[in-house]
Amino acid sequence: MIESSRRLKKPGRLSRPPMSEPNNRRPYRVLGTTPLREDGVEKVMGQARFADDVFLPRMLHAAVVRSPHAHAKIRKISTHKATAMPGVFAVLTGSDFPTLEPTILSHSDASTTDDLKDISENCMARDRVLYDGHVVAAVAALSRHVAQQAAEAIDVEYEILAPILDIEEALNEETPALHEDFTPGQFVLQTKKASANASGFEMNIGEDQDAFSTAEVVVEKRYRTRCVHQGYIEPHAVTVQWGSDGIMTVWTCTQGHFAIREQLSIVLQHPLSKIKVIPTEVGGGFGGKDLIYVEPAAALLAKKTGCPVKMVMSRAETLRGTGPSPGAVINVRLASDKKGTLLAADLELLYEAGAYPGGPVGSAGLAATSRYKISNQTIRGVEVLLNKPKMKQYRAPGGVPVNFAVESTIDILASKVGIDPLDFRLKNAMAEGDRMVTGLPCPKIGGRELLEAVRDHSHYRTPLSGPRQGRGMAYALWFGAGKTSSVSMTVHGDGSVLLNVGTPDLSGTRLTLSMQAAEVLGIDVAEVSARVLDTDSIAFSYKTVASRTTHSTGIAVYQAANNALREMARRAAVYWDIEESSVAITRGSFSDLGNPSRCLSFFELAKLLEKLGGPITVYGNASPGSNGCQLAAHLVDVEVEVDTGKINLLRYTAFQDAGNAIHPDYVSGQMQGGAAQGVGWALNEAYFYSEDGKLLNTSLLDYRMPTAVDLPDIETVILETPNPNHPFGVRGVGEVPIMPPAGAIANALYNAAGIRMTELPMSPGTVLEKIKENID
Numbered sequence: 001m002i003e004s005s006r007r008l009k010k011p012g013r014l015s016r017p018p019m020s021e022p023n024n025r026r027p028y029r030v031l032g033t034t035p036l037r038e039d040g041v042e043k044v045m046g047q048a049r050f051a052d053d054v055f056l057p058r059m060l061h062a063a064v065v066r067s068p069h070a071h072a073k074i075r076k077i078s079t080h081k082a083t084a085m086p087g088v089f090a091v092l093t094g095s096d097f098p099t100l101e102p103t104i105l106s107h108s109d110a111s112t113t114d115d116l117k118d119i120s121e122n123c124m125a126r127d128r129v130l131y132d133g134h135v136v137a138a139v140a141a142l143s144r145h146v147a148q149q150a151a152e153a154i155d156v157e158y159e160i161l162a163p164i165l166d167i168e169e170a171l172n173e174e175t176p177a178l179h180e181d182f183t184p185g186q187f188v189l190q191t192k193k194a195s196a197n198a199s200g201f202e203m204n205i206g207e208d209q210d211a212f213s214t215a216e217v218v219v220e221k222r223y224r225t226r227c228v229h230q231g232y233i234e235p236h237a238v239t240v241q242w243g244s245d246g247i248m249t250v251w252t253c254t255q256g257h258f259a260i261r262e263q264l265s266i267v268l269q270h271p272l273s274k275i276k277v278i279p280t281e282v283g284g285g286f287g288g289k290d291l292i293y294v295e296p297a298a299a300l301l302a303k304k305t306g307c308p309v310k311m312v313m314s315r316a317e318t319l320r321g322t323g324p325s326p327g328a329v330i331n332v333r334l335a336s337d338k339k340g341t342l343l344a345a346d347l348e349l350l351y352e353a354g355a356y357p358g359g360p361v362g363s364a365g366l367a368a369t370s371r372y373k374i375s376n377q378t379i380r381g382v383e384v385l386l387n388k389p390k391m392k393q394y395r396a397p398g399g400v401p402v403n404f405a406v407e408s409t410i411d412i413l414a415s416k417v418g419i420d421p422l423d424f425r426l427k428n429a430m431a432e433g434d435r436m437v438t439g440l441p442c443p444k445i446g447g448r449e450l451l452e453a454v455r456d457h458s459h460y461r462t463p464l465s466g467p468r469q470g471r472g473m474a475y476a477l478w479f480g481a482g483k484t485s486s487v488s489m490t491v492h493g494d495g496s497v498l499l500n501v502g503t504p505d506l507s508g509t510r511l512t513l514s515m516q517a518a519e520v521l522g523i524d525v526a527e528v529s530a531r532v533l534d535t536d537s538i539a540f541s542y543k544t545v546a547s548r549t550t551h552s553t554g555i556a557v558y559q560a561a562n563n564a565l566r567e568m569a570r571r572a573a574v575y576w577d578i579e580e581s582s583v584a585i586t587r588g589s590f591s592d593l594g595n596p597s598r599c600l601s602f603f604e605l606a607k608l609l610e611k612l613g614g615p616i617t618v619y620g621n622a623s624p625g626s627n628g629c630q631l632a633a634h635l636v637d638v639e640v641e642v643d644t645g646k647i648n649l650l651r652y653t654a655f656q657d658a659g660n661a662i663h664p665d666y667v668s669g670q671m672q673g674g675a676a677q678g679v680g681w682a683l684n685e686a687y688f689y690s691e692d693g694k695l696l697n698t699s700l701l702d703y704r705m706p707t708a709v710d711l712p713d714i715e716t717v718i719l720e721t722p723n724p725n726h727p728f729g730v731r732g733v734g735e736v737p738i739m740p741p742a743g744a745i746a747n748a749l750y751n752a753a754g755i756r757m758t759e760l761p762m763s764p765g766t767v768l769e770k771i772k773e774n775i776d
Contacts, residue, residue: 028728029522032664033663035525035526037508037511048281049280050282051234051236051280052234052237056308059308060089060142060310062138064135064294065135065139065151067132069158069693070388070689071160071164071387072161074094078154079154081155082150088146092297093136097296098268098269100120103266104183116266118182119263119291122293123292124136124297133695134355137154140302164197165689166386167327167384168329171384173196178355178386182356185359188363189362189365191362197384198385199357200382204377205435206344206376206377208375211375215343215344216337219334220333221331221332221408222331223331223404223758225760227388227391228686229319229325231705232283236289236293236312236318237311238251238312239310240295240308242299242302247275248264248299252279252280254279254282255543255545257279257504258502263292264296267292268296276534277534278535285506287392287397287545288323291323293321294313319703323354324389325391326351326354327686328398330347331347334406336417340419340428342373342413343374343375343376345368347369347405347406348382349368349380349382350384351401354390363479365437366437368402370437371476372410372425373429395738396476396739400738403742404746407747411472411747422460426452426455431448432444432445443629453719454653459635470752471638472747472748472749473634473740474742474743476740477629478732478735479630480546480626481547481552481626483546485552487560487621488617488619489517489619490616492606492615493606493609494607495523499513499530501531501532501541504532504543506549507669507734509544509553510530510531512550512554512666513530514528515663516662520557520558521565548732550733551627551730553622554728554730555620555622556622559622568606569590571612574612575608582594588601589601626725627725627730627732630732632671632739633656634652635744636741636748644768645764645771652715655716655717656718656736657721658719659721659731659733660723661733671733672716674738675740684704686761742760755774
């Protein structure tokens with residue numbers, strides 16, 4: 001759907017790794033090209049192996065019983081009817097799980113923690129159910145059909161309790177506590193218990209206590225959004241085999257098989273050394289597939305029966321029983337002088353946590369205003385416990401609601417001071433060295449260059465052509481994760497290279513990592529084959545989240561490739577009987593500095609490896625602190641149907657700084673995919689609950705995601721400000737493009753129809769109601 005894709009570079013801005021020199025006026029030979037992905041044909045032909053494609057001898061199928069109530073005590077579970085049915089092998093309830101005390105699990109650098117007791121009880125309820133769809137029992141049988149019939153035969157006696165569904169209700173002092181006690185959550189930022197149903201944090205910068213009272217212009221607005229699902233096409237699926245030797249083998253679709261292994265180990269009290277997790281192809285994740293849901297039940301059923309057990313969620317189960325992204329209530333207050341300089345910001349972010357703590361309010365707080373230079377800021381974040389599923393990450397976790405709120409308020413403020421919204425953003429754009437809300441200096445970013453690219457683009461300069469049309473923009477910044485990645489690399493005697501990695505491939509990263517390896521080795525990318533290995537076969541790697549894989553695993557690949565070159569140079573020195581320091585490496589060839597006529601290409605030297613000690617296997621391990629800031633700005637033209645409230649998108653252009661675009665088509669794809677998901681969040685997508693807490697839209701007919709009919713061609717403009725913390729200048733690209741659409745569309749709608757929407761989604765009904773209010 002690309003109308004056109006432009007890459008904007010400034011001469012001399014691209015960093016250059018060792019052993020890489022300009023070729024054909026490009027700094028790299030492989031990077032920046034667009035080779036076809038090897039797994040593409042397998043996926044479109046149905047040959048790729050996903051989790052539901054795993055079939056083992058004697059395999060049983062499992063189904064679960066889910067609560068129809070949002071909040072209830074479990075009085076009794078009767079399983080005798082189910083166990084008596086032909087073809088049923090085992091029944092499981094919460095009493096079959098190990099009893100856990102609250103156990104805090106820190107992930108990698110401890111920026112994120114989970115209480116494993118909460119995770120265990122989220123997988124299967126014990127004495128209470130805390131949301132519609134909470135699992136209370138499971139059955140293993142000869143077929144999926146028999147398992148489902150047996151699950152329906154299990155009788156559960158409930159004592160129904162009043163659900164807590166609203167943020168303001170949960171924060172009311174008279175509202176009962178959802179838990180007798182809870183461990184405050186931490187996702188990026190640690191929260192502290194603030195009330196019976198909430199925990200929070202506060203960040204402050206600046207010392208001017210009178211910034212708002214003395215400011216010439218102040219805008220204050222309140223915004224509300226609903227929770228939405230990641231919308232991955234492939235539901236959760238797992239197959240578990242528990243051998244007589246205690247070895248548990250797990251096949252699952254996941255963003256982090258090492259994380260699944262660790263969670264299973266603690267929840268089931270089983271040694272890590274006896275759990276092997278094999279990642280399958282992943283049919284979408286977007287932050288929603290790094291937590292156990294049905295895996296422990298499948299494992300315990302496999303142990304009980306002595307047979308492999310497969311469990312696959314339906315679409316309704318996926319929507320009801322996994323972690324959506326939280327809804328929020330956000331209060332924004334911004335102040336500026338008459339010339340449009342931002343002076344102060346005060347934000348309150350009230351985010352749903354769901355039934356258990358640990359939602360993404362912390363990351364939302366960090367991203368709230370960090371693209372703007374504001375001397376005085378206070379950001380308070382609160383995560384609120386409710387009778388909804390435990391909230392999870394979704395592409396720039398927590399970023400969409402707060403970006404919608406702040407970018408809408410920025411447009412209002414710009415209008416009040418009489419400055420063009422783009423010029424207002426340019427005037428206040430954060431630059432390298434400016435102090436961020438964290439108190440740290442801003443790293444190298446290309447914010448001004450990005451906004452200038454918007455200003456200079458034909459889309460911005462082309463007049464609108466009809467009535468009830470409007471143009472809007474929004475600007476976003478996101479922080480990416482670094483974390484640990486491990487790889488191994490083998491150079492074979494025919495010159496082919498095997499690259500093994502520990503990070504699951506969600507978006508073509510096997511190719512982007514192969515391209516980085518080929519660039520260092522000086523060979524064609526077709527000579528590199530990349531594979532994702534299981535937890536027994538490669539060293540620990542953090543999850544594929546936060547757009548970290550091409551960056552962080554790429555650094556490990558860079559290390560391994562250079563290690564391979566050094567070992568090959570050592571072998572060449574042995575072959576020529578010279579000192580290793582006398583071997584020069586130049587773009588995949590090896591030469592004798594003392595005798596330049598002696599030269600071997602990569603492939604010529606590879607053919608000699610059998611005589612020089614055999615194939616070469618080397619390793620790489622990296623733990624960078626970050627993958628660099630991601631910056632995006634989106635520009636959209638809309639037309640409003642005043643009789644129906646429907647918003648039609650006429651033109652859409654996404655601008656993003658990709659650092660160095662390893663594979664430009666992949667970058668454009670991430671930008672377009674994020675924009676499409678952001679449009680869905682803005683216009684249609686939302687969970688709708690009944691008054692008693694039942695999810696009403698449990699299919700994709702009712703949970704309305706955008707289709708090709710709803711979207712124009714999305715033009716992408718790629719800028720490249722190299723990330724100094726990566727040898728090839730790579731930045732993460734997959735998070736930030738979901739953030740600007742809602743704010744951009746809201747601003748365009750205001751310019752088209754004069755109505756300011758403060759709630760998401762901006763569905764036709766809500767827009768029409770606002771239009772009527774405006775007329776009245």
